[in-house]
Amino acid sequence: MSFLEIRQLTKSYAARTVVSGIDLNMAEGEILSLLGPSGCGKTTILRMIAGLIKPDGGAIHVGGRAFFEGGRELPVEERQIGMVFQDFALWPHMTVAQNIAFGLRLRRQAERTIKTRVSELLELVSLPGYEARFPNQLSGGQQQRVAVARALATEPTLVLLDEPLSSLDTGLRATMRDDLVQLFKRLHITAINVTHDQEEAMLMSDRIMVLNQGHVQQVGTPTDLYVEPRTVFVAGFMGAINLLNGALQPTYGAREQAAVKVHETVLIGQAAPDVHVQDSMQAAVFCRPDDVRVHTADPAQQTNILAGKVTFTAFSAGRWRTFVQVGGQPDPFLVYPLFRPQLDQTVWLEWPVERCRVLPVSFPV
């Protein structure tokens, strides 16, 4: 049995379903991110696991204990979890030491033990000697570290992170992110992290659960999600994509591949598992901007070639960020040519077969 097990977790507010029938299994020591746009239900799931929101139905088991089952819930204070809040929620009227020791005092531990534990934890988060400071005397990053120390103080079986990095500025965010992952891995802590930042999710997690409008879109490792997304939503959420919609060609031979006809052009790509070759099913082909090859002359190839005109180009981070408008398409494609493109120049875009992926247009719920 998994360390954490969630079955058919559901929550609605009035007529709006925020979380609909989520399933999840996690191994001990695993770090998982709940990723999705705002309003996708990720924070609601986290708060249901914490016990701050009562689910409408389903079950949550952690470490063999029932957090929620059959409408009965274990009170928050008895779940023995750690949580890091978005604004850190450090109690402003308590010192750093008092903040960290709060949970230990509730468990009536000896003052001597508490003192040792607090300095141990501050050592762990690289803030030794900060016991007597008040939260308002700390920088954002330091407050974050104290919040982490407080969450770890009671040796929780599970740590929940509610967008803990979003209040920090960009530079600090990267450092804190890496520190946090290393710390959790070293202590073999099971953690669930909520974020809307796909880069953060990819860099922090063993696995990611992508959510949209209360539904699970896909669960998998960062590589899985980036390379083999199952839906257009996941493909788009994990990074920039160029997308074409068309009719699936029923007669295409190769097993793992599928062909899509867009106007007169045929594009071939790797078929996602939900793409079943049926007559005239609508499908989408996508290719990441970095994978598109840009030619200045027609490569005289039958498939996966689209001709278009450069409509915009700008130099950024060492390369040419370029938009190419292909006839009959509503939006221009984003590509990174290896040469300096000219405005209005005609270019040929090659979508390499092995780098294209065919996805179902409508997601089977």
Next chain:
Amino acid sequence: MATRTVDSVDNRPAVTLSGILRRVLKALVIGLPIFALILLIFYPLAAITLQSIFPNLYAAKPDLTLQLGLIGQVLSQKRTYIAIFNTLWISITTAILTCTFGTLLAVLTERTNLPGRRVFRLLVWLVFFTPSYMLGEAWTLILIPGSLPDQYLHFSKTFIETFLSPLGVIIVLSLKAFPLTYLAVSAALQGLGSEFEDAAHVVGARTARVWLSINIPLLLPAIFAGGLLTFGDSISDFGTAATIAQNASVPLVTYQIYSAVYSSPVDFSQAATLSLVLFALTIGALFLQGRLLRARSFQVISGRTRPARRVTLKGWTLPAFAFCVALFALALFIPVLISVLTSLTHFLERGLVPSNLTLGNYTSVLQDNTNGAGALGRSFVLSLSAASIAGAVGLPIAFIIRRTTLPGRRLLSFLTVVTVAVPGLVLACGYIFAWNAPFLAAIGIGTPGGLRIYGTLWGLLAVYIASGLPLAARLGIGSLDQISQSLLDTARVHGASLLQLLTRIVAPLMRASLLSTWLLVFSGSMFALATSELLYPAGQPTAAVVIIKYFNDLRYSEGMALTVLTVIAVSIMLLLLRAIPWVVGHSLRRRAIRVNARAENAPIAEL
């Protein structure tokens, strides 16, 4: 500070005629409000200080004999220091009591599933607007021997002696003032999200522990601030001092000032010294309260707070509900009931029998053109004018202070801060010295045929405006700060003049706050007892003056009839002002729906 200037545009040298005109205009814009505040508030306050050290300055033959020791002399008189001592300990006790009641009520209505919490929230405002003299009178009429309740419940002597005492005064003051603490704490609670308590729950704290260790400590500054507000309110309260405190023979500073001015021999020195003491105490409380709110070492409002979860009361529901009902019964229902019943009886001592019930008190009061309807009408017109003028002048003052760089705006701001909590009685006392000074005759003030301020309705209007103006300005600043500067800049860029900016952009954006300010000054003036008592022109009393006069003449039924009529008048204005925006908003919405419907039915080509 985001105070970019409104007038920074014209930095060019003023050599042209229009440049000079501009400068004059600018001087007037800042000069007039300062001049008005000085005349209305500062000069009278200064007069009190002058009176207490130059006792002969305001005599018929003024001279500048300095008597610095006079303040000490007055303070060492027994009746002076007894009054100060009483006022201090009674107000401190009141502040502590209101902190308890107000906080408890705020927590119960804001953070629990208490049944009827919405109604209680509304009732707080009714208590807030109730005049303290009404509460004082009603409770006196309950506690005096032979009162309506006494006729049926037969209070024991000990019961009456227990409550017709400083204890009763404290209770009445607390019942009147707890809304101030309530409002301070509930505002803090609304800014206190659930994150801090969630964090405590997660590490294993139960609800009671969360409140004791997290929420209450975080609310302490707000609770103290509320306590200081009620302290300031209680020391300067005259309505209670003139009613139940009189009947309980508890001399308080406010009443002592009143009797120093109005009973012979007149003792201006005592009035001036006590006024100074009162003023110093109020300013002290206000200053401390401001410090407390600013110097909070922690920022509670993070802007990203989640709405807090309500505590389920379970077994505590009944006691909590009973507490709220009892509180409002004592502060509102019972006093109102007694007031209404008293106003309906011929003779109080005959009790509630059909033959003793009458509407005669109302008809006789309404037919009395000097004391009854006349007084009410006078109060009404004066309050209407005072509220409108204070609102109309307060908004530009707030604007000048916050959104211009005119020189002198800091002085203006300072003047409004210092005078915002001047007790009405102190101000009125200052008016007596300041505008009745014989030496003013030299410039034609106070002479027959000259400009007469003291002893006229104009003087009364001036003091009502003076009580409301600083409040209007400070409240205006509060709501002006919520308006983004870019909204005003945009209007300037589009070519709006200062006046257009105020009338077309600022006033509409602040209409809700302007309305509440207007209501506050209006009801404050309608119920103004202290200022009216000291300054009403002979033969032209206001409603509050007449009510207290009836009360002192033991004509309780007529007094209560007039009280009820005054309350009804204020309630009607309150309802009207609340209803107008609703009606306008409603009709606008209906029009929008009609227009939309028409647009939807119209052929697309027409769009």
